[in-house]
Every structure is written in structure tokens, then in C-alpha cells.
Amino acid sequence: MSEALSAEDLLARIAQQDLAALGELYDRYAFRVFGLLMHILSSREEAEEILAQVFQRLWAESRILREEGGSVAAWLVVTARQAALDRLCVVRKGKLRPAARAEAAGGEKGTDTSSRDTKVSTSAPLAPRAASKTSGLRSGAGKPGPGGRAKLAALVGVPPAWLPRPGEIELIDDRLELLHKVINQLPMSQRQALELAIFAGLSETEIAAELGEPLGKTRTGLRAAVTFVKHRRRAILGKWAANI
Amino acid sequence: MGCQHLEEIYELFLLGALSEQGAQELREHLARGCPHCRERIREAAETVYLLSLTSKPARPNPQVKTELLHGLHKK
Numbered sequence: 231m232s233e234a235l236s237a238e239d240l241l242a243r244i245a246q247q248d249l250a251a252l253g254e255l256y257d258r259y260a261f262r263v264f265g266l267l268m269h270i271l272s273s274r275e276e277a278e279e280i281l282a283q284v285f286q287r288l289w290a291e292s293r294i295l296r297e298e299g300g301s302v303a304a305w306l307v308v309t310a311r312q313a314a315l316d317r318l319c320v321v322r323k324g325k326l327r328p329a330a331r332a333e334a335a336g337g338e339k340g341t342d343t344s345s346r347d348t349k350v351s352t353s354a355p356l357a358p359r360a361a362s363k364t365s366g367l368r369s370g371a372g373k374p375g376p377g378g379r380a381k382l383a384a385l386v387g388v389p390p391a392w393l394p395r396p397g398e399i400e401l402i403d404d405r406l407e408l409l410h411k412v413i414n415q416l417p418m419s420q421r422q423a424l425e426l427a428i429f430a431g432l433s434e435t436e437i438a439a440e441l442g443e444p445l446g447k448t449r450t451g452l453r454a455a456v457t458f459v460k461h462r463r464r465a466i467l468g469k470w471a472a473n474i
Numbered sequence: 475m476g477c478q479h480l481e482e483i484y485e486l487f488l489l490g491a492l493s494e495q496g497a498q499e500l501r502e503h504l505a506r507g508c509p510h511c512r513e514r515i516r517e518a519a520e521t522v523y524l525l526s527l528t529s530k531p532a533r534p535n536p537q538v539k540t541e542l543l544h545g546l547h548k549k
Contacts, residue, residue, distance in 0.1 A: 249543055256539050261531040269529035278538045285542055304523045311526050315490070388488060392512075394520040406527060413528055427491040428525050434491050456485040460521045467520075 238396050241302045245292040256285055259303060263310045270314040270429050280317060284310045300393030303402075308388045315431035398467070405466055412462045420455035423448055477503070477510050484511075484518035489525075 235243075235251075237258065243251035263284060267277035284306060288295070295305055402409075413421065419441065426432045426440055438448035465471075480500060486492050487500050504511055 249547055252546070253539065253543055256542070260539065261533050262527070264534040265531035266526055266529045268532045274535070278534050281534055282538055282542045282545075286546065289546055301523075304519065307523055307526045308519065388519055388522075392488075392515045392519050394516060394523060398520060399523065402524070402527065409524055409527060424525065427486070427489045429529070431490050433493060434486070435493065437491070452486065452491065453482045456521065457482065459525065460485060460517070463517075463521055463524060466524060 236396070237302045238296075241292055241296050244289065245296045247289075252285065252289055255288075255302065259306050260285075263306050266307060266310055267314050270311070271317060276317060277314070280310065280313050284313060295390045298390035298393075299395060300390035301396045301399055303396075304393045304399060305390065308393065311428075312388070318431065402467060405468055408466050412459060412466060416455050416458060417451070419443070420451045420458075423452045424455045427452060477508060477514075480511060481514070484514050485521050485525075488515070488518050488522045 235254070237255060240251045240255045244255065260281060264277055264281050267280050268274065271277050271280070287309065288302070288306065295302060413424075416424070422441060423437050426437045427434075432440065434449050434452060435445060437452065438445040441448060443451075480503065483492060483496060483500060487497055490497075492500070500511075504515065
């Protein structure tokens with residue numbers, strides 16, 4: 231299959247159940263998705279299991295994604311993050327006291343993880359393992375302490391209609407260095423908070439507890455960090471010429 | 475309901491970092507079809523996508539792809 235085909239061309243073929251197209255899309259994006267999964271889960275076995283599930287889901291939902299016009303690259307990354315955080319939630323539930331487990335049972339959203347419960351190692355840590363070790367953010371953020379958290383506060387499903395359009399992110403492959411440059415300009419405490427939100431799925435309240443900060447400080451810092459990145463988004467993506 | 479006070483929270487909403495109360499407020503607002511917020515949510519998803527790319531790429535075992543395609547071929 232030609233290298234010239236865009237990801238969206240491949241998606242159109244996948245929607246027609248073209249396995250070779252799925253294989254080609256996998257070759258393009260698996261290393262990126264797998265890196266994200268490894269960062270969150272720190273387990274090759276679990277990350278590979280979820281990687282396969284994400285592509286199986288793409289196979290099943292490709293027509294919907296195509297109709298809605300969302301970027302397939304963004305869909306893969308956002309869906310993988312959610313699936314990995316759902317898995318973390320299951321792992322944490324397995325480590326929680328019965329009372330906390332009952333609380334957690336009322337709060338989980340997202341993909342159905344029930345069939346996978348038995349595969350999760352009960353010795354798994356409670357948070358993204360080695361959050362700073364492989365991090366692009368390199369924040370050195372600590373891991374959530376003993377007891378973990380009862381649930382992922384408000385893990386949000388992202389419908390394809392909310393995803394960026396393909397043209398909005400097409401240049402990102404060549405501009406990741408700029409993204410890291412922007413992230414590295416954030417104060418350390420904000421980077422730590424951001425990392426815990428992205429890769430551990432922690433809420434503002436949990437991040438404040440994890441960092442030993444007042445909630446107000448964490449909340450302000452997290453919003454400032456997101457706003458900083460947001461305002462440089464178009465420059466990162468090459469839509470605006472700006473010095474970063 | 476105005477949208478001004480929601481400006482800072484779209485990204486945190488998508489990341490799942492908001493309190494349940496804050497997330498619920500935004501969900502209800504979006505459910506009412508606010509066009510401004512629908513557009514802002516898409517921009518926020520772009521930022522969340524970028525933030526997720528700050529992890530380092532890694533190469534999975536080639537067997538994962540083989541088994542994936544084999545499993546789908548059998549269906």
C-alpha cells in the first residue's frame with residue numbers, strides 16, 4: 231500500500247474492512263500510542279493488551295469516526311489514554327479497602343473493563359509507575375501515596391465530533407520538539423500537576439494532596455499551565471508564526 | 475447561562491481533572507447545544523491531544539500486530 235495515503239484515506243479503507251489498511255495505520259501510530267500506554271501503565275504486558283484493544287475498537291468504530299470527521303490520530307491517542315486510565319482504575323480498586331472499593335464502584339466510566347479484571351496483577355502499583363522516568367514532561371512528579379484514589383474523578387468520553395479535524399493537527403509529527411520546548415517553560419510545580427492530570431488521571435483535589443499543596447494553589451497552577459499550552463497551540467502546530 | 479466562567483476548564487474537563495460538580499455543570503451546558511462551547515471543546519481536545527504526545531514513543535512487540543490482524547481476520 232502506498233505511503234502517500236493519508237491517515238484519513240486509510241481510515242476510509244478500514245471502514246470498508248480493509249485489514250491491510252489497518253496494518254498500515256498501526257505501523258504509523260502504534261509506537262506513539264504504545265509510548266503513551268507505557269507511560270501510564272509501566273507494564274509492557276498491559277500496554278500491549280490495551281494497544282490491541284484500541285485498534286480493535288478502531289476497526290469496529292471506523293465508520294462512525296469517518297462520518298464525524300474527527301482525526302484518526304487524535305482518536306487513537308485520546309482513546310488509548312482513556313483506556314489506560316480505566317485500567318489503572320481497575321488496578322487501584324483491587325488495592326483499595328472494601329469501603330473505598332464500594333465508593334469506586336459508583337464512579338467509574340468509560341470502557342468496559344469488567345472482563346479484564348481477573349488479568350490485572352494485584353501486585354501492581356496504584357499509580358502510573360515511574361511517572362517521571364520515561365516522561366516527556368520530566369517533572370519528577372511523585373506517585374500517589376498508599377491507598378491510591380477511590381475513582382477517576384470525572385473521566386470524560388470524547389465523542390468523535392469533539393476531536394480535532396485532521397487538517398488541524400497534520401503538522402505535529404515535525405513539531406514535537408517545539409511542544410517539549412513549551413512544556414519545559416512551565417514552572418516545575420505546574421509541570422508536576424499537569425503530568426499527574428494527564429498520565430495519572432488525578433483530579434485537582436487529588437493532585438493537591440499528592441503534591442502537598444493547598445487546593446487553591448494547585449487549581450490556579452493547573453489552569454495557568456493549560457492556558458499557557460493552549461495559547462501556544464497554534465504556534466506548535468505551525469498555524470501561527472511565533473517565537474517560542 | 476453564560477460561558478465566560480467555563481473558559482478555563484474545557485481542557486481540565488477533558489482530562490478528567492475537574493471535580494464532579496464542575497464536570498457536571500459543563501456536561502449539562504454542552505447538552506443544551508451551546509455552539510461556542512462545542513467549538514471550544516474541539517480546541518480543548520486539540521490541546522489534550524498535544525499534552526498526551528509528551529510521552530516518549532516506544533515500540534511494541536511485533537507479535538501484537540500479528541495477533542491483532544489474525545484475530546480480526548478470523549471474525
